[in-house]
Amino acid sequence: xxxxxxxxxxxxxxxxxxxxxxxxxxxxxxxxxxxxxxxxxxxxxxxxxxxxxxxxxxxxxxxxxxxxxxxxxxxxxxxxxxxxxxxxxxxxxxxxxxxxxxxxxxxxxxx
Numbered sequence: 593x594x595x596x597x598x599x600x601x602x603x604x605x606x607x608x609x610x611x612x613x614x615x616x617x618x619x620x621x622x623x624x625x626x627x628x629x630x631x632x633x634x635x636x637x638x639x640x641x642x643x644x645x646x647x648x649x650x651x652x653x654x655x656x657x658x659x660x661x662x663x664x665x666x667x668x669x670x671x672x673x674x675x676x677x678x679x680x681x682x683x684x685x686x687x688x689x690x691x692x693x694x695x696x697x698x699x700x701x702x703x
Contacts, residue, residue, distance in 0.1 A: 620647035621670035634666025644690040656680035
């Protein structure tokens, strides 16, 4: 998913990758922390797989482009951050089911 979002406009790919944030809204990080899967590049691409591996069987993931990332570039794992969706462009939301768990039914199966 990261590659699909980041390379949608191939001419902007390097800049887009630096501004892309992907996070899990339902990882069991505790407190005000969320699980960051991708936050720009730092010394190469740093990303964490989207597996819904802990907590709920189905997780909601979000991604978007920010003028300034709300977390340090290259961050992955649980991180305390406040995400202002008004600062985000091209926001996307999707769900991932843990291996062996059926995907939830959606009203719009085209997503």
